[in-house]
Amino acid sequence: MTNKHDIYLKAAESAKIGIWESDLETNSLYWDSITKHILEVSDDFQPEYGDGIGFYSKGENRERISALIEKAIKEGASFNDKFQITTAKNNIKYVECICRVETKKDKVVRILGTFQDITKEQNLINELELSVKKFSSIISSANDAIIIIDTLTGIITDCNSRSYELTGYKSTELVGLHNSILFPIEKRKEVRLFLSNQLKKDNHFVNETYIKTNTDQLIPVEVASGKKFTVDNHTYLVCFFRNISERKNVEDNLNMLSLVASETSDAIIIADPNGETIWANKAYLKLTGFNLDEILGKTPRSFLNGPETSLMTIDEINKAILNKKCLKTTILNYNKQKEKFWYESSITPVFDNQGICTKFICVGRDVTISKEKELELRRILDVTNIQNDKLFNFAHIVSHNIRSHASNLSMILDIMESSEDVTEKLSYIDMFKEGTEKLSETIEYLNEIITIQKNTNIDKKPIFLKNEIEKVKKALSKVILESRIEITNAIPDNLTVTVIPAYLDSILLNLVTNAIKYKSPKRRSILEIGYEINEHYTIINFKDNGLGLDLNKNGHKIFGMYKTFHGNDDARGIGLFITKNQLEAMKGKIEVESEEGLGSTFKIYLNEK
Structure with a gap:
């Protein structure tokens, strides 16, 4: 190698760029130490012709490098591409491979190039692409309308499909509009201050306002903002809009029902799934004598039971709460002053969309007066039945005993009348006297019984x-x-x-x-x-x-x-x-x-x- 070539190799090594070449005339292959390091082979590894292709991951990567090498050899076409490889130690890496060709007499005799590990960079790119896909998926499938606003101009720069459903604008109409067009005139100042405040604080914030659709319909929404972000020196703010029409209707209905429940004369108490108090109206508090703070978090049975409260009815109530069942019952309760009152109530469980019991509502009224009249009537009926039984028995006794004595006396008189002998008649006088004495004794006993049963109110x-x-x-x-x-x-x-x-x-x-x-x-x-x-x-x-x-x-x-x-x-x-x-x-x-x-x-x- 020439000195110039040595300098090039040293520069490549400093930059951690591998050098490789393949001599097509001698079918020899050369990898420098950086290339061997990337492929995780030993420094003394001697590559043979064709070894390099086996490191490229099977499938699309291997097929692509094979096609590019073949084209470089046949057509003299250089290339620069990125590939996934599997190293000798079975690790996945990403590399950038640059290939150049040398020819003699229009024939490629050598291909050479560089080999650089770009795994970190490629992983970052992959993560970024995945994040973009996730973000795009979230944006497109979100239940909320998402609108991105240029904070400098107030122009809407992007939005998801829910934004079109909420506002009534088409995708081509909404992007490019100023955000104020989405709000009624009387709400625009409020929204502008809200957005301005978000730019200063740069944190999550939630508020309620109204959206004006392209048909001038007003829709109550909950608007939330995320943190601002900057791209190419432009600052943007992501805003989330949620349609709360249904919730508003529910809240209005609940407010109305709450007002009715608070002012009704029926005593109403609401408990959680365990039967512990979470709310009670004025009538209930007045009836029991407690204030709301004294009963919150407690079961009604813990503060209403007394010595004469029916254990059987308590058991029925506990079973209804445990089994989440309806129950109508009347029970003797005790107020805060330990005074008795009869409470007629209807206990109803409330379930959510998943069938889970969320609370119990108990609506009742004080029926003490009617219950006491009922008990008094029952007592009178019981006494009447007892007296009727006694009267029947007494009538039977009177009928039997006096009739027996009367029959006996009548029989003696008949005998006396039929007898003509004076001495015989006189002998029956003692029998008649004894009979009248027994009749008198019986009448005396009966009078004593009458006196006892009549004088039930004599003072003790x-x-x-x-x-x-x-x-x-x-x-x-x-x-x-x-x-x-x-x-x-x-x-x-x-x-x-x-x-x-x-x-x-x-x-x-x-x-x-x-x-x-x-x-x-x-x-x-x-x-x-x-x-x-x-x-x-x-x-x-x-x-x-x-x-x-x-x-x-x-x-x-x-x-x-x-x-x-x-x-x-x-x-x-x-x-x-x-x-x-x-x-x-x-x-x-x-x-x-x-x-x-x-x-x-x-x-x-x-x-x-």
């Missing part, structure tokens, strides 16, 4: 229970002594009960005398009087070890009138019947536990209310 009084029991024991002291029954009184001295004193005296007398009448002859008789107190009643227990009863056989009639079970001569079957009526008149009740041959326990439940 608090009395010391132990004292009343001791009074009864004293009144029956002779009988107790003769029967040798042991009575233990475990009632505390200070225990008071609120009762009708005369009724309690009768109840205690009946239960103590029953324990004496039906004592067992097989063992010493014991009567234990104790007590217990629960939420609703004071319960007095009378436990004896007497004859007992077979409750499976007689339990259903033990408190009936004229029901006796042991054949005692002095048994009338009226005591427990009267006791039951007296307790019911005081809103109490009586129960019995008994086992034949072992004894009985009578429990009287005294209602303190």
Whole structure:
């Protein structure tokens, strides 16, 4: 090589440009160190003729270099092109290859040229082209109208297809217009200030205004600006316009509905999908006594429940919220002052376009007055039914018992009338007298029952229970002594009960005398009087070890009138019947536990209310 050639090689090496040549006469190939470095082969690699083509990526790149080399050899055509190669280490690179030819007697004898790695530059170009494609794709497919404005002149320099749909202008009409043509006259100053402000701040900004279409239709839009950019000393601003007509209509409707909801007399509360409060109207706040800040983020059940709120209804509400179902219900609530009120409501879930529950709306009203009337009517009906049942039973008793006595007396009179013997007639007078006494006794019992059932409003009084029991024991002291029954009184001295004193005296007398009448002859008789107190009643227990009863056989009639079970001569079957009526008149009740041959326990439940 000549000195000039050496200088050229050194210059190329400094510029990281590879040198290659192919001698067609000797079929030899030369690569300098830069070329070998680009192809990632070793420095001592000796290329053979035709080796270079194998480094070009298969497909279009290899086919193109092959065609260019063939044309250079056959036609002497030089070339300058860019290619993708795959190096010896299987790395992808981009190179620029320049080829020149030497000829002798019009025949190409040698091709030579340069080989330069342009991978970084090509990657940047590829990324830029990809960005341009992405940008173009985004611009063309964006839902918003995108308009690019020359900030110096205010002229529209570019826009996407959505801009034509929004403004009504054709593509050939919109580009080149001043941006102010898009806005109504009264909005132009506002928009000009907005754009000017964006140029000063150079940051993202959103505002609302109106677009005037080419048919003079006004469309509400949300306008947003991106950062400005500069190309060839021209500054541009990208503006995004979004049609918000539908949103405006929704907002107007919501404002109107909000006004209606706020002012309606119905109590309305809105909750999130978990049932937690996000809004309530004035009527709801007035009804509950809370202010909005006190209930936001809380479930209504957390601040409306009270001791008498129905757990079953609460469960129904919780299930409706969990399953996102509608529910109509009436529930007893408590306001902030812990006052009761009945709330009739309709709970409705609201779903979005994807079927996801976004909120619950509960619309209700205070139905306390009507509910209390309903409950009072139900109570009256219950009392009426009970009284009707008692009246039916009483009528049956009267009909049966008085008719029996009347028939007996009538029969005795018939016998007396039919007899001619004076002595015989006189003998029937004692029978007639006994019959009239029994009739009088029956009428007395029936009058007592009527009095008990009639006088349900007699005032109760608090009395010391132990004292009343001791009074009864004293009144029956002779009988107790003769029967040798042991009575233990475990009632505390200070225990008071609120009762009708005369009724309690009768109840205690009946239960103590029953324990004496039906004592067992097989063992010493014991009567234990104790007590217990629960939420609703004071319960007095009378436990004896007497004859007992077979409750499976007689339990259903033990408190009936004229029901006796042991054949005692002095048994009338009226005591427990009267006791039951007296307790019911005081809103109490009586129960019995008994086992034949072992004894009985009578429990009287005294209602303190």
